[in-house]
Amino acid sequence: MRVFSRTHANSMDIRYMEVWWEPNQEHQVWGGNPEDKLLRLERSESGGAPWSTLFEGVLDRWHHRDYSSTGNHAFRSWWYRVGVTEPGTGDVHYSEPFKQSAQPSLEALEISARFGTVLRTFGREVFLYRKKTYGARCSKCWDPISMTTRTRQCPVCYGTGFMGGYHAPFRIYMKIDPYADQIQSTATGPLVVAKTTAMCLPFPDPLPGSLIVEGENVRWIVESRTSTQLQRADIRVQLQLHKMPTSDICYQVPVRVALEDFNPTPPSALAVNSSTQLEDRLDLADWDPSDIYNYRG
Numbered sequence: 001m002r003v004f005s006r007t008h009a010n011s012m013d014i015r016y017m018e019v020w021w022e023p024n025q026e027h028q029v030w031g032g033n034p035e036d037k038l039l040r041l042e043r044s045e046s047g048g049a050p051w052s053t054l055f056e057g058v059l060d061r062w063h064h065r066d067y068s069s070t071g072n073h074a075f076r077s078w079w080y081r082v083g084v085t086e087p088g089t090g091d092v093h094y095s096e097p098f099k100q101s102a103q104p105s106l107e108a109l110e111i112s113a114r115f116g117t118v119l120r121t122f123g124r125e126v127f128l129y130r131k132k133t134y135g136a137r138c139s140k141c142w143d144p145i146s147m148t149t150r151t152r153q154c155p156v157c158y159g160t161g162f163m164g165g166y167h168a169p170f171r172i173y174m175k176i177d178p179y180a181d182q183i184q185s186t187a188t189g190p191l192v193v194a195k196t197t198a199m200c201l202p203f204p205d206p207l208p209g210s211l212i213v214e215g216e217n218v219r220w221i222v223e224s225r226t227s228t229q230l231q232r233a234d235i236r237v238q239l240q241l242h243k244m245p246t247s248d249i250c251y252q253v254p255v256r257v258a259l260e261d262f263n264p265t266p267p268s269a270l271a272v273n274s275s276t277q278l279e280d281r282l283d284l285a286d287w288d289p290s291d292i293y294n295y296r297g
């Protein structure tokens with residue numbers, strides 16, 4: 001059950017962001033003395049870790065004006081989440097992350113959910129690293145005079161100019177299309193390059209510059225992103241990907257996963273061996289998958 005019945009971020013003034021939230025009064029966490037519970041509002045650039053706390057206090061406010069959300073960057077978005085702490089257990093119950101975006105209709109949510117089912121069968125798990133656009137500058141290569149990095153091959157910021165380079169990774173399902181490796185002649189020798197396209201859900205949003213790592217350690221950088229929308233709400237995202245050469249510094253970005261237990265191919269895809277089974281598994285008998293591409297409202 002959702003802890004908050006409504007969360008919303010919007011502003012008509014670029015100097016700040018207005019954030020609202022409302023409790024779902026039916027949730028058990030809201031019982032007892034409201035002053036015993038702590039409410040906190042947190043913000044993140046990627047929609048995942050790390051989260052920074054904007055305020056923490058008792059349950060007497062349902063709105064916050066975030067003056068620290070400004071910043072001019074084409075590929076920066078701020079995600080918010082609110083949490084409430086239960087006094088007895090200390091458990092923190094969080095809302096889903098949200099940001100300034102069109103509120104999806106029920107139809108948009110349904111289409112997105114069905115596309116997620118398709119992805120979990122035809123896609124594979126990948127690691128998505130959102131590139132940092134703010135924070136502490138790199139201690140090794142950042143030049144404060146020229147305001148640029150001195151080298152792209154930096155093992156501290158991986159060429160981004162910010163310490164660590166990327167936010168904590170997400171494990172998401174993505175369908176990456178087949179690609180052709182091409183050999184390019186360069187001054188330092190032949191270079192294998194490839195480009196392809198991919199599809200995924202709009203959260204967490206893989207903005208250009210994001211790093212994608214496949215289960216076999218093939219690494220891609222997102223070059224461009226387009227989305228399929230319904231009434232301006234994103235329901236699906238299409239990406240242009242550039243395959244990085246193994247000599248690139250992005251191959252130094254650590255992937256911490258127990259490989260012996262890691263299988264990026266979903267078990268449902270392995271189990272499917274006939275179209276009948278597939279229809280049973282996805283409950284597609286009365287639903288044409290092409291509907292999500294031809295939706296007319």
Ligand SMILES: [Zn+2]
Pocket residue numbers: 138139140141142149154155156157158159160161162
């Ligand atoms: Zn650096």
